[in-house]
Amino acid sequence: MGIFGQDWASYQSANPDTTGLSFAFIKVTEGLTYTNPGWAGQRNAARNAGLVVGYYHYPDMRNSAQTEADHFLSVAQPAAGELLCLDWEGYDTANSGVSHPDQLAYKEAFLRHLKTSAPHQPVGMYCNADYWNNVDTTGYFQDFLWIATEGRPAGQPGVNANWLFHQYSSGGGVDQDFCHLGSTAELRSWAQSFGSAAPPWPGYDFQLQANExxxxxxxxxxxxxxxxxxxxxxxxxxxxxxxxxxxxxxxxxxxxxxxxxxxxxxxxxxxxxxxxxxxx
Incomplete structure (x- = not known):
């Protein structure tokens, strides 16, 4: 039981193949200066295919977490029922000089600020098992955890955590993901449960009748x-x-x-x- 998805960045097609997918996460921003040039096309492809859509930000943890969260949100502008995610990892040159305690503080501040700014969106965190086990000390991931343990079977990430998504493979040059919910509709319903953008339902149907x-x-x-x-x-x-x-x-x-x-x-x-x- 479960559903499958992918995550896309600039090195994937701007119009990816969505066959057999239920969801897609799309890289939108990195730090304060980089935006994935293909993200809008990837978003449109995912929406048009009826996928549940998520967006993620890769940090430069030398910067203000709040400033980066605001920048990410201003670019992504998610629709109701779409997910927001921090890609929390720091092996690159920009982040390798940031201490683990400061990386942890960045993660906490980014997620809390993003949730305050987007209270009706599901807000979560992506990280691999190394970061979850050795850098994180709080277990805080806001609304959902997306865990990466490549090479393990889909749905068996090998961590003791209440995860929702598992990135289990990068075969074929595309990251492959699993969600333990039972259907696309169940995932969509969960995402939409964070807040309706609609005004209250008036309680009766609008339909044609003799007296309009x-x-x-x-x-x-x-x-x-x-x-x-x-x-x-x-x-x-x-x-x-x-x-x-x-x-x-x-x-x-x-x-x-x-x-x-x-x-x-x-x-x-x-x-x-x-x-x-x-x-x-």
Whole structure:
């Protein structure tokens, strides 16, 4: 039981093969000066394939953790239900001169500040078994732990920790990952549970009827659809034009891995998707 994903950086394709994948983590930034030139294309490929998307930052731990977290968040700009992650390792030239206690302090400060700045996103940490066992002393990883132990079977990272993701291989030039949850839908539901971007569900469906429905909640939905780029009149009336746009949105969502019943009715699932589904 479990699902599979990959993590991508600039040396992967800007349009990776997503066959058989449920999730993808994408490197966005490193330090304060580097941005993966292909990250936006990789994000779009993952979203269009219906994957759960995560973004990660590689640190320069000589810098302020708070400043780097702010920079990462300003570039990534995650949609609802997308994950944020610190790639906590320091074997490179920039970080090798930073003491382990200072690396630990950086990790703690980065994760806490990022969570404060993005309270409705899952925030977590990637590290290998060496860092988990020998540099970490607190066990703090915020919302999820992504552990790397290459060469071990998927789902057997060999650490005593409550991990969610396991990077188990870099075969074929692509890092391969495993999540112990049972399905893409379960992982997506977990990620979305950190906070809904949608206003409260009004408690009733918008649908065509002999006497057209008309109220402020319908107008709120129409305005959000308009803001997403749909050519819809924002007048508070739920007539044939609004129902047609709703049906098109439901079909488009389903085509992009966000399955909705295609019925032209704004029920609770369609209401939430209007705000939470990433704009493709």
């Amino acid at each position: 429905m008309h109220d402020g909640n319908i107008r709120t939905w129409q305005q959000q659809m308009h803001d997403r780029g749909w050519q819809i009149t924002v007048d508070g009336w739920y007539g044939p034009a609004s129902a047609s746009i709703c049906r098109q949105f439901q079909q488009d969502s389903t085509n992009h891995g966000w399955p909705l019943t295609v019925d032209g009715i704004v029920g609770q699932a369609t209401w939430r998707a209007t705000w939470e589904r990433p704009v493709s």
